[in-house]
Amino acid sequence: DQQVKQNSPSLSVQEGRISILNCDYTNSMFDYFLWYKKYPAEGPTFLISISSIKDKNEDGRFTVFLNKSAKHLSLHIVPSQPGDSAVYFCAASYTGRRALTFGSGTRLQVQP
Amino acid sequence: EAGVAQSPRYKIIEKRQSVAFWCNPISGHATLYWYQQILGQGPKLLIQFQNNGVVDDSQLPKDRFSAERLKGVDSTLKIQPAKLEDSAVYLCASSSFGQGGETQYFGPGTRLLVL
Numbered sequence: 043d044q045q046v047k048q049n050s051p052s053l054s055v056q057e058g059r060i061s062i063l064n065c066d067y068t069n070s071m072f073d074y075f076l077w078y079k080k081y082p083a084e085g086p087t088f089l090i091s092i093s094s095i096k097d098k099n100e101d102g103r104f105t106v107f108l109n110k111s112a113k114h115l116s117l118h119i120v121p122s123q124p125g126d127s128a129v130y131f132c133a134a135s136y137t138g139r140r141a142l143t144f145g146s147g148t149r150l151q152v153q154p
Numbered sequence: 155e156a157g158v159a160q161s162p163r164y165k166i167i168e169k170r171q172s173v174a175f176w177c178n179p180i181s182g183h184a185t186l187y188w189y190q191q192i193l194g195q196g197p198k199l200l201i202q203f204q205n206n207g208v209v210d211d212s213q214l215p216k217d218r219f220s221a222e223r224l225k226g227v228d229s230t231l232k233i234q235p236a237k238l239e240d241s242a243v244y245l246c247a248s249s250s251f252g253q254g255g256e257t258q259y260f261g262p263g264t265r266l267l268v269l
Contacts, residue, residue: 085245085260131196140256141210144196
């Protein structure tokens with residue numbers, strides 16, 4: 043049972059445009075959501091997070107949106123840069139189980 | 155601030171051999187996690203420690219995997235005997251609790267290949 047799903051294995055965008063990465067979840071107990079970026083041969087790097095009491099969180103070029111009724115979150119990167127090319131993982135946790143449940147990742151390619 | 159350290163970075167062994175991985179978390183982080191990441195998938199929890207006590211090892215294959223965190227700092231994860239399906243990246247993470255929730259910080263991982 044995959045509780046966190048990233049249905050797009052890959053995404054390609056032009057430099058300067060917006061990248062939108064999507065994530066769906068099924069467990070209504072999740073109350074904290076995170077996005078990680080992963081380069082080859084490195085561990086995941088924390089990018090941005092959002093608590094379930096919010097519907098939006100911004101950090102520079104990165105914004106995460108949470109739609110609790112749809113059990114959906116998205117990561118927006120504006121403007122996209124070639125250095126953003128990586129695999130992005132969506133992850134979730136809840137009070138009582140702080141271990142992360144990850145999606146399968148989306149590979150973002152930003153074309154110069 | 156130093157990040158999560160892991161060693162070795164790469165390991166190749168024959169099936170049925172044993173292997174051990176080491177992790178040193180970020181200073182002051184009480185919670186430590188081991189995850190297994192198989193190619194093409196997201197990381198999956200193996201075990202969670204709070205200080206030197208086990209919080210969650212429900213997904214740890216205890217017939218072959220073991221882990222310990224002596225003195226509540228460093229941790230080791232052992233596989234004995236290894237199987238082909240254990241080929242994966244083993245990630246260690248430690249966490250701090252901030253506004254709204256807990257953020258985990260990952261080490262570079264140990265890439266294991268079982269032949």
